[in-house]
Structures are given as structure tokens and as C-alpha cells.
Amino acid sequence: MCLNYSRRARTAGARPWTSRVRKGGEPLGWNPTPGNPSLLKELNQFLILDALRRYGSLSRSDLARITGLTPPTVGVIVKGLLEEGYLVEQASLPASGVGRRPVPLALNPRAGVAVGVNVSTTKVLILAVNLLGQVQARRSFPIPPGAAAEAVLEQVTGNILEMLAELRPRRVFGVGVGLHGPVDHQRGLLRFAPHLGWRNVPVADLLGAALPGPVVVDNGVRCMAQGELWFGAARGVENLVCVAVGTGIGSAIVLDGRLYRGAEGVAGEIGHVTVDVEGPRCDCGNYGCLETLASGPAIARQAARRLKQGVPSLLADWGLDPDRLTAADVARAALAGDELSRQVFAEAGMYLGIAIANLAKTLNPSRILIGGGVAQAGDLLLEPLRRTLAQRTEGLLPGEVPVEPIQLGGDAGAIGAATLVLERFFRGDTVPQILDFIER
Ligand SMILES: [Zn+2]
The missing domain is CATH 3.30.420.40 (ATPase, nucleotide binding domain)
Structure with a gap:
């Protein structure tokens, strides 16, 4: 059974969206097809983005040193990433000697969001998280005892669509979902959630029908660990x-x-x-x-x-x-x-x-x-x-x-679920979607 989440979400008051291919140039994200001339450039883009994720703030010469790319290559790629809004330039540092003052670069907090969903035994928490792991918007609702998985996931969809319509992010990297119990991460399938009584729920398919970007599903503790690894106590x-x-x-x-x-x-x-x-x-x-x-x-x-x-x-x-x-x-x-x-x-x-x-x-x-x-x-x-x-x-x-x-407290599971999506993006596996929010 395939539920039409987007239609239901609209009747629930959410603003509908459509996705479109980004104008000008190929979307960031790559498929490693042999002979793809942009492959090397794409790979180098992710090297630079990932270095900035790890170190926070770096000059162009730092980036060349850390990534092993030549300074001219770094210059060209950084220019493109600045134009695309993935990076921002910060106030320049004092010059160490003669020559131009180095300008530190950082990931743009407004580059876009990944949505993280944590389904606990009693409630759902939904967060919009930027590339720096900062929470940009949040929603939550209780799970009534005995609630069916399909009904709860439909409510998740409606809440995400409303949240994105309000937040209007520049792009959406996808949706991550953490659940308790064994999860088939590859197939996006919840095998069994003992405390909710849910079995064999195709979470990625049910949510993916109406939501932007890939839907990544995993066990909630794994989400928590990934979030702490990137943005918390295990950096x-x-x-x-x-x-x-x-x-x-x-x-x-x-x-x-x-x-x-x-x-x-x-x-x-x-x-x-x-x-x-x-x-x-x-x-x-x-x-x-x-x-x-x-x-x-x-x-x-x-x-x-x-x-x-x-x-x-x-x-x-x-x-x-x-x-x-x-x-x-x-x-x-x-x-x-x-x-x-x-x-x-x-x-x-x-x-x-x-x-x-x-x-x-x-x-x-x-x-x-x-x-x-x-x-x-x-x-x-x-x-x-x-x-x-x-x-x-x-x-x-x-x-x-x-x-x-x-370190991330009660938000750890949902930030971590969003981080699973970001991890795919930084690996180059995900094409972020740009949304047009259509006023009706
Ligand atoms: Zn036991």
C-alpha cells in the first residue's frame, strides 16, 4: 500500500513544494561513471567540504596543505562553492608577513538542512539541522499507546513538510530516521520495534513517497553515535x-x-x-x-x-x-x-x-x-x-x-539521524534538492 502523503499533508495545511534541478551546472553529488570528466572536480569539492567540516575554519592555503590539492585548484573549487552558497568567507586574519591577509573559509550555516527524526517509545522529535550540526527548527508530538506505524509516519511527513515550508531552507539534503530495535539500514526497513509493537515497516518507502531527498533509516543508538562523532563528545x-x-x-x-x-x-x-x-x-x-x-x-x-x-x-x-x-x-x-x-x-x-x-x-x-x-x-x-x-x-x-x-542530550538521536544524511552528502552520495515553495 502506498499512501499519498503529499496530498494529505496539503489538506493538513502544509505548503506544497516541488523539487527542481538546480539551474546552471551539475548538481553537487556524483555518480562514479567511467569517463565522467567532472568526477575529479566533484571528488575535490567533497575533499574541501569535508576538511572544513573537520577543522571548522581554514584559509585557502590551509585547504591546499590539508587536502593535497594545488592552490590554483583550491581557488577554482572554493570560488564555485562560494557561489553555490556552500561556503562563507569570514573576517580576515592578521597577515603573518608580507602579502595578502589569509581569508578564513567556513561551511555556510545557511547552505541547507538535513531533517533528523527520532522515534522513541513515547514521542517523535523532528529537527532541521544545518551543515554545522546546528538545530534550525524543531517539531515534536506524542505517540499514543497502540498507534499504528503508518499513522505515525503520516504525521511525521505532515510535520516535516510544514516545518520546511516555514523554514524555507536553501536546499534539503534528505531525511534521516532513527528507531529502536533492529533496522535493515540498506532497505530502509524497520524489522521490529518491540516497545511499539511495529513489525516490518518500510519506513524509507513510506516517507520517501512525499519527502525531499533520500530517506536514511537506522537504529536510534547508531544515529546517536554518528551525531556525537561529528558534533558531540566523540569528535x-x-x-x-x-x-x-x-x-x-x-x-x-x-x-x-x-x-x-x-x-x-x-x-x-x-x-x-x-x-x-x-x-x-x-x-x-x-x-x-x-x-x-x-x-x-x-x-x-x-x-x-x-x-x-x-x-x-x-x-x-x-x-x-x-x-x-x-x-x-x-x-x-x-x-x-x-x-x-x-x-x-x-x-x-x-x-x-x-x-x-x-x-x-x-x-x-x-x-x-x-x-x-x-x-x-x-x-x-x-x-x-x-x-x-x-x-x-x-x-x-x-x-x-x-x-x-x-553531549547532545535529548536531541542526540534526531541530530544524529540528520547526521547520517549529511555523512552521505559529504561522501558525495547524495544530490541535495532545492525546493520551490509554492504559495497557493
Ligand atoms: Zn534478552
Whole structure:
């Protein structure tokens, strides 16, 4: 079934758009056909754009040195990129000697946007993100319990069209979508989202029918890792493990600067790694999975169990019902000095430390990032995690692996989804679309 999103979005009040081929010259983006005379020039354009993404601000001579291109080639390409609005010139630097003062160049914050969508278990966040990772516009809406995937994606389409019509960006690089559960990144297919009950949803096809640019779909933790890699706590890191601790637990693995997805695209399912062979039964059918001992629901369950055993706690003093506790309640009590709650977080952190130590010994990452709702508990969770990781890797790894919270906070998943699209553009795989917003 193919839904006509654009017609529905129009009736919902969005301004319609049409895409057109950019006037004058070929669109930036290339297909490596043999004998294509512009191929080398296109490749060199992306070398320059990517150098500016990495370094922020560079003069033409810096660009020549970093990319290995000749100064005249850099001059010609920069001129074209300035005319196209991809770059801006900044105030010139003081001259180091005789001759012209070098003019720093940077990516243009107004060159265009990528749209990033994060579909969590309870809400959708949509961001328009520029080439510098800065948020230009945002939308969000709740997902009602039991909502069908098609209805939610239709609402996503309507919101994106409205947002773009208001923002009127110079160009759109595409749409990235992050979802929980296993995702077939190649086919743009959500295999299974356990907390939403969605199965085999062709997300890229459903959204791509009405939205500009390519639609890139991936697991939400991988999106988070890509966003942190380019715009957050892992800039410049080549080997990274990013773990999201929330309702479930997932991880993303970055090897040699690129996301590692595995043969079937399900690499990083750390939530179902066994950390206690005699532990509780997991929804997946195994026993003692990390998710049964360190996720948000597991933390609430552990606190409830002790309360019911009569262990004194602020949680009881506050009159909270043990069967309705959340990890946030337990974190609040722990921060207020409650011993029971601190103990529960110490155990969850220890189990995370065991699982992450196994990953660290297998993959030898240079950094570990922790995100997700439960990670907002900060050192309550991170200190026991770091302690366990250090104990279990001592003598086996050359040094301690730094464990840090993510930097992009609640926007990390959506910024990261947009970053997946930008990553394709900087690689030269994507032709950005210029939109004509037609007033009716
Ligand atoms: Zn499991």
C-alpha cells in the first residue's frame, strides 16, 4: 500500500513544494561513471567540504596543505562553492608577513538542512539541522499507546513538510530516521520495534513517497553515535562504543571512523548480552540479559522488590507505590541520599560495567559514551560502571577507557539521524534538492 502523503499533508495545511534541478551546472553529488570528466572536480569539492567540516575554519592555503590539492585548484573549487552558497568567507586574519591577509573559509550555516527524526517509545522529535550540526527548527508530538506505524509516519511527513515550508531552507539534503530495535539500514526497513509493537515497516518507502531527498533509516543508538562523532563528545574519535540505557539497552559500534552494522545489520545488541547466567528471564527468552538488570524498568523493579521486603527507604517515606515506581523516582531518592536507591544504581552500573568491559576487551575502543534516559542519573550510574570496567580490564588493556556522557542530550538521536544524511552528502552520495515553495 502506498499512501499519498503529499496530498494529505496539503489538506493538513502544509505548503506544497516541488523539487527542481538546480539551474546552471551539475548538481553537487556524483555518480562514479567511467569517463565522467567532472568526477575529479566533484571528488575535490567533497575533499574541501569535508576538511572544513573537520577543522571548522581554514584559509585557502590551509585547504591546499590539508587536502593535497594545488592552490590554483583550491581557488577554482572554493570560488564555485562560494557561489553555490556552500561556503562563507569570514573576517580576515592578521597577515603573518608580507602579502595578502589569509581569508578564513567556513561551511555556510545557511547552505541547507538535513531533517533528523527520532522515534522513541513515547514521542517523535523532528529537527532541521544545518551543515554545522546546528538545530534550525524543531517539531515534536506524542505517540499514543497502540498507534499504528503508518499513522505515525503520516504525521511525521505532515510535520516535516510544514516545518520546511516555514523554514524555507536553501536546499534539503534528505531525511534521516532513527528507531529502536533492529533496522535493515540498506532497505530502509524497520524489522521490529518491540516497545511499539511495529513489525516490518518500510519506513524509507513510506516517507520517501512525499519527502525531499533520500530517506536514511537506522537504529536510534547508531544515529546517536554518528551525531556525537561529528558534533558531540566523540569528535575526532575513530573507535567508539556508544551505549543507550533507557527502557531498553542498545549500543552502537564505530570502527575506524565508520559505524559497524554487522552482516545482518543487528550488531551492537548489548541489551541481550548475558551478564548473570542465573539472572531473571528476559523477553527474548534468555536469562540474565543486561536489559533485565540495568534498564530503566529493571532499576524500578529492583527498588520495588526491596521495598516489598521492608527495606527502609525514602521511596516508602514519600508514599510511592512500589508497583508504579520509575527509574527517575529511584534516581531522585538516590540523589537525596537514600541508601536503597544508591545500592540499586550501584548494581545496575556494575552490570553495565561487566557488559562494557567485555565489549572493550573485544573491540579496544578509545572512548565509551553513555546516553539514554537512565544515563541522566549521571555519576550514580557512571561511577560504579567506571569502577567495574577498570577492575575487569586492568592488565588486559593498556590504559583506562574513558567513559563519558553524551553531549547532545535529548536531541542526540534526531541530530544524529540528520547526521547520517549529511555523512552521505559529504561522501558525495547524495544530490541535495532545492525546493520551490509554492504559495497557493
Ligand atoms: Zn534478552
